[in-house]
Amino acid sequence: KRGLPPGPKPFPLIGNVTQLPTVRSWFTYTNWTRVYNSPVIYANALGQSLLIVNGLKDAEELLENRALITSDRPEIPLVHMIGWSKQTFILGYGDTWRKHRRILHKNMRHEVVPQCDALMSEKALRLLHNLAQTPEGFFRHCKIYAVSITLDLLYGYDIGPNGDPSFDLAERVLHRTNRALQPGVFAVNSFPMLKHLPRWFPGAGFHDFADEVKAAQAEMRDKPFDFAKTNYINGVGRPSFVGKWLQEEGTTEEQEDLLSNLALGIYGAAFETTAAALTSLFHVLVTHPEVQLKAQKEISRVIGEDRLPTLQDRAHLPYLEAVYREILRWRPPLPLNVPHRIMGEDSYKGYLIPSGTVIIANIWAMTHNESIYPEPEVFRPERFLNLDGSLNDDSRVFAYGFGRRICPGKHLASASFWLAMAQVLASFHVSPAKDASGKEIEVTKDHEYSDELISAPVEFECSIKPRRALEEVLGAE
Ligand code: HEM
Numbered sequence: 299k300r301g302l303p304p305g306p307k308p309f310p311l312i313g314n315v316t317q318l319p320t321v322r323s324w325f326t327y328t329n330w331t332r333v334y335n336s337p338v339i340y341a342n343a344l345g346q347s348l349l350i351v352n353g354l355k356d357a358e359e360l361l362e363n364r365a366l367i368t369s370d371r372p373e374i375p376l377v378h379m380i381g382w383s384k385q386t387f388i389l390g391y392g393d394t395w396r397k398h399r400r401i402l403h404k405n406m407r408h409e410v411v412p413q414c415d416a417l418m419s420e421k422a423l424r425l426l427h428n429l430a431q432t433p434e435g436f437f438r439h440c441k442i443y444a445v446s447i448t449l450d451l452l453y454g455y456d457i458g459p460n461g462d463p464s465f466d467l468a469e470r471v472l473h474r475t476n477r478a479l480q481p482g483v484f485a486v487n488s489f490p491m492l493k494h495l496p497r498w499f500p501g502a503g504f505h506d507f508a509d510e511v512k513a514a515q516a517e518m519r520d521k522p523f524d525f526a527k528t529n530y531i532n533g534v535g536r537p538s539f540v541g542k543w544l545q546e547e548g549t550t551e552e553q554e555d556l557l558s559n560l561a562l563g564i565y566g567a568a569f570e571t572t573a574a575a576l577t578s579l580f581h582v583l584v585t586h587p588e589v590q591l592k593a594q595k596e597i598s599r600v601i602g603e604d605r606l607p608t609l610q611d612r613a614h615l616p617y618l619e620a621v622y623r624e625i626l627r628w629r630p631p632l633p634l635n636v637p638h639r640i641m642g643e644d645s646y647k648g649y650l651i652p653s654g655t656v657i658i659a660n661i662w663a664m665t666h667n668e669s670i671y672p673e674p675e676v677f678r679p680e681r682f683l684n685l686d687g688s689l690n691d692d693s694r695v696f697a698y699g700f701g702r703r704i705c706p707g708k709h710l711a712s713a714s715f716w717l718a719m720a721q722v723l724a725s726f727h728v729s730p731a732k733d734a735s736g737k738e739i740e741v742t743k744d745h746e747y748s749d750e751l752i753s754a755p756v757e758f759e760c761s762i763k764p765r766r767a768l769e770e771v772l773g774a775e
Pocket residue numbers: 386387388399448563564567568569571572575631632635636637638697698699700701702703704705706707708710711712715
């Protein structure tokens with residue numbers, strides 16, 4: 299008879315619901331490995347089985363070697379109510395999801411990403427202009443950079459250098475979606491039967507929240523899709539994935555429904571993740587001047603001062619590559635991954651894993667495991683370098699998730715994040731901002747990050763000043 303994996307002792311009926319963390323869960327879950335002496339921990343919330351996976355080897359075994367049964371997604375009631383049900387990251391493991399992944403693979407695999415280099419360079423240059431003109435708005439500029447690449451690729455739509463109403467709409471929808479996903483905020487996620495409560499019933503305010511977000515989400519999906527479709531039909535405008543897909547897959551109502559939701563899912567998945575990584579870069583630069591200096595020295599030595607780094611230079615800049623890896627290790631944008639769900643009962647290390655168990659791969663625990671990354675809280679790119687300065691073979695970035703569900707946009711994300719990072723470093727010097735009395739405004743290494751599915755630095759101030767080379771390079775544009 300197999301027992302369940304170790305974990306907190308459940309209470310009758312409610313299970314571990316009162317013991318589950320609701321703030322920065324990844325810290326508590328990481329700590330549970332010590333408390334229960336196990337890299338996999340079992341908990342139960344109102345009858346729903348949860349498996350927290352803190353160990354890297356365990357995540358690989360469960361989510362990769364057993365991907366055939368662990369690639370489903372759990373249903374989160376409020377997320378469905380606000381309209382997210384047909385996008386890749388939310389779809390259950392089945393034919394529609396497979397079709398999405400086939401199209402994603404065709405358009406975003408490693409070999410085809412270089413086709414997007416010119417578009418990314420165009421947007422990166424805009425990012426530099428924005429930073430030079432209004433450095434205090436760097437949080438917004440990072441988001442605009444992330445969105446502008448995605449919107450242009452998907453729909454052939456240019457949001458302009460400073461964003462437009464579609465940017466504000468997407469920001470609003472995604473912010474609320476993140477909130478709808480936060481454990482403990484909406485009771486309907488724990489008690490799905492609550493969704494049948496009438497609107498007038500006390501505590502049923504989630505209905506209004508859901509209606510408002512759903513309408514905005516439909517606008518976020520349909521407006522850019524219709525724009526790309528009209529351009530495709532009339533043979534005008536910039537090339538777009540949507541135009542290409544309509545041509546390849548057809549324009550039946552069913553196909554358009556699939557393609558518009560596929561595109562919306564990519565739009566949603568690319569926005570805050572890429573922006574989180576990029577704003578973390580600024581956090582690193584303002585708190586680690588020695589890292590900034592080393593990266594800038596490498597760029598000057600390899601590329602010189604008279605041009606900006608491009609993606610073709612990437613292989614020749616090992617320290618910069620190590621900074622890229624270290625940012626995604628130190629502050630993974632999705633510390634708890636996106637939950638997977640097991641289809642059917644399984645056993646693992648002699649323990650029973652009940653059918654339908656939600657598997658939470660704690661990326662944070664894996665990238666902060668001190669036996670793999672000594673002093674994990676220290677930001678140290680050298681951990682990815684050999685003594686001679688070349689890159690070591692620790693090249694897998696866990697921040698992109700696992701198995702069949704692994705982020706299909708990871709090559710694009712990697713290229714767009716790296717390019718922005720390299721060009722920002724080549725062009726600016728980032729340091730602490732000063733207050734009105736000239737005193738430095740401190741930003742700490744353990745500066746607060748948002749406590750949501752996608753975790754990004756809470757806004758802070760810093761000084762972003764062009765280096766001499768920037769005036770020359772941008773001046774010539
Ligand atoms: C630094 C940026 C990014 C990070 C850290 C990131 C990370 C992730 C993670 C952890 C997952 C879940 C993997 C799993 O379930 O095991 C995921 C899924 C996904 N990502 Fe990304 N991502 C990033 C950028 C992007 C971009 C730029 C795109 C598209 C252009 C994208 C598209 C997607 C999609 C469509 C999924 C859902 C996959 C599925 O459920 O099958 N992501 N991403």
